[in-house]
Amino acid sequence: MNIGIAITKNELKFDKLTSKIKKTYSDFNFIKLDNEEIIIENIENIDILLSYNIPKKIFKKNLENLKWIQLGNAGVDNCMYDEVIKSKIIITNSRGINSIPVAEYVMSAILFFSKNLNKCIDFKNNKIWSQWEIAKTNETLENKILGIIGYGSIGKEIAKRAKKFNMKIYATRRLQKNRLSNKNVDLLLPLYEIDYLLNHSDYIVIACPLTYLTRNLINKKKFNIMNSNSILINVSRGEIIDEKELINVLINKKIKGAALDVFNLEPLSKDSPLFNLNNVLLSPHIAGNFNNYQSNVIKAFEENLNRYINHKSLRNRVCKKRQY
Numbered sequence: 001m002n003i004g005i006a007i008t009k010n011e012l013k014f015d016k017l018t019s020k021i022k023k024t025y026s027d028f029n030f031i032k033l034d035n036e037e038i039i040i041e042n043i044e045n046i047d048i049l050l051s052y053n054i055p056k057k058i059f060k061k062n063l064e065n066l067k068w069i070q071l072g073n074a075g076v077d078n079c080m081y082d083e084v085i086k087s088k089i090i091i092t093n094s095r096g097i098n099s100i101p102v103a104e105y106v107m108s109a110i111l112f113f114s115k116n117l118n119k120c121i122d123f124k125n126n127k128i129w130s131q132w133e134i135a136k137t138n139e140t141l142e143n144k145i146l147g148i149i150g151y152g153s154i155g156k157e158i159a160k161r162a163k164k165f166n167m168k169i170y171a172t173r174r175l176q177k178n179r180l181s182n183k184n185v186d187l188l189l190p191l192y193e194i195d196y197l198l199n200h201s202d203y204i205v206i207a208c209p210l211t212y213l214t215r216n217l218i219n220k221k222k223f224n225i226m227n228s229n230s231i232l233i234n235v236s237r238g239e240i241i242d243e244k245e246l247i248n249v250l251i252n253k254k255i256k257g258a259a260l261d262v263f264n265l266e267p268l269s270k271d272s273p274l275f276n277l278n279n280v281l282l283s284p285h286i287a288g289n290f291n292n293y294q295s296n297v298i299k300a301f302e303e304n305l306n307r308y309i310n311h312k313s314l315r316n317r318v319c320k321k322r323q324y
Helices: 011-024 036-045 056-060 082-086 099-114 117-126 131-135 153-164 191-200 220-225 243-251 293-309
Strands: 002-006 029-032 048-051 068-071 090-092 145-149 168-173 187-190 203-206 231-234 257-260 280-282
Touching (some): 011 029, 011 293, 099 203, 099 231, 153 168, 191 220, 220 243
Parallel strands (some): 002 029, 048 068, 145 168, 231 257
8 A cells, every 4th residue: 555645855754753654554655745746746656645735636647546635734625626525535634633732822812912912022122111001901811701713623622721711611613503501611602693702702713614604704794793802813714804804993993903823815915914003913824833743643644544444434534515
C-alpha cells in the first residue's frame, strides 16, 4: 500500500515524524510529497493521502487507487468542491487537534479586552502613568455572558475554560433541536435562536465551520442585534463575517471591539482599515497552531490508519452533504 504524506518538505523532519508509523506498518510504502505538483505527479499510485489540501488537478488523473484522504487541519471548506463531493473518496480531517490551543486563544482575547491590555500597551509606548483611567474600566468575567456560535470540539473547550471564570455560557449549533443546558453550558440553543444569543452576549465567539449556510452569517442585520458593549471574536473563517460591515461597525463603535484571527482574504492586506482601529486585536491566523502540531497530525493519522486497516469506522469523517 502506498501512503502519500504531504505535511512537510523537510527530509529530516519527515523521517522524524514518520519513524514510528513506518516501524508499525513496515509493509507499507510512505512517500514524501513535497508540494502540489509532486502530489499530482504521484497521485495515481497513491492509496491513502495525508495532506493539508486536495489539489483540484488530481481529478484529471486516474484515481482508481485513491480510497481515503485525511486532512491535517480541522477546516475543510477549501476542499469541499464538486469533484470531491461527488467522488467516492473518503475524507477525514484532524478535528480536535487544535481545540485546546484555539480555546486558550479565545480566553486570552477575552482577557485582553476585559483587563484593558491594549491600554497597558499604550502606557508602555507613551510612558504616561494612567493607573486610574485604565483601572476604572477593568471588568471581571464573573457572570458575563459568553455566546459561542458552533458548539463542536472547539466550542466545548472554550466553554469548559470560560466556566472556570464563572462566566455564563450560551451556545448554538446546527443540529440542536431544543433549548438545553448541561455542566458547561447554561443555555444550548437551536441555530434559529442565534439572535437571542447575539443580543444577550457580552462576548461572542465564531467557532462554527464555514459552509454555504454560514457564509456571511454575521451581517448587517446581525450586527444590529448585538449590544454596544459586546466583543466579537472570530477563530473560524473570515468569510463567516461580512468584513466590510464589521469595519463600519467598529469605526462607529456599534460594538465594543473585536479579536480577529481570520479574515476574508489572507494574508490581510496592509491597506486594511483594521490595522488602524484601536478597538481591534489582530493575529495572523495562528490561534490553532502550536509547537509539535505536525506530530499530533501524524498521531491522529496513525490512529485512523489502524482503524482503516481493521475495517473500523474512521474518526472525524467529513460529511460531504453538510461540508464539514
